[in-house]
Amino acid sequence: xxxxxxxxxxxxxxxxxxxxxxxxxxxxxxxxxxxxxxxxxxxxxxxxxxxxxxxxxxxxxxxxxxxxxxxxxxxxxxxxxxxxxxxxxxxxxxxxxxxxxxxxxxxxxxxxxxxxxxxxx
Numbered sequence: 001x002x003x004x005x006x007x008x009x010x011x012x013x014x015x016x017x018x019x020x021x022x023x024x025x026x027x028x029x030x031x032x033x034x035x036x037x038x039x040x041x042x043x044x045x046x047x048x049x050x051x052x053x054x055x056x057x058x059x060x061x062x063x064x065x066x067x068x069x070x071x072x073x074x075x076x077x078x079x080x081x082x083x084x085x086x087x088x089x090x091x092x093x094x095x096x097x098x099x100x101x102x103x104x105x106x107x108x109x110x111x112x113x114x115x116x117x118x119x120x121x
Contacts, residue, residue, distance in 0.1 A: 012054070015043060015062035022115045027069035032110045033078070033086075033103050036071045044070035046107060050080040065111045083107060 020043045030037040045066055052061045060066075070078070078086045087100050 012049070013058045013061065015058075015067065018118060019062060019064070019067070022118065023064060023067045024069050025116045026064075026113050027110050030069065031071035031074050032068040032106045033070055033074035035106070036074075039071050041069050042072055042075045044068050044075045044078065046083050046111060048080040048082065051082065064115050068107060068110050 023043055024041060028037070029041060031039075031041065045061070046068055047066050049061055077089075081089065083104065087104055090100050090103075091097060
């Protein structure tokens with residue numbers, strides 16, 4: 001007898017543009033994964049949106065402690081993986097453990113920093 005189950009769809013909400021701008025400013029407009037700056041940046045969820053249920057509160061999914069600045073290449077490489085899986089994948093591809101530990105430290109530091117104040121309308 002086959003067992004079937006249905007996965008709930010992932011959260012599809014997007015963070016407000018003002019929050020994205022504050023995250024970029026907090027992270028000094030640099031990728032927290034590789035340190036690149038001066039290239040197009042994207043907002044990345046440390047715990048991916050795909051790991052949140054469709055009914056998850058946007059305030060939980062888009063919490064500043066779950067958001068970081070990432071360059072397009074790192075964001076594409078990470079995809080919907082958790083940060084731990086991403087780190088394991090990098091190690092498996094021959095990236096030195098010291099480099100991966102430094103990346104994890106940058107992510108931890110970024111997600112713990114306070115956001116700059118909101119712009120006054």
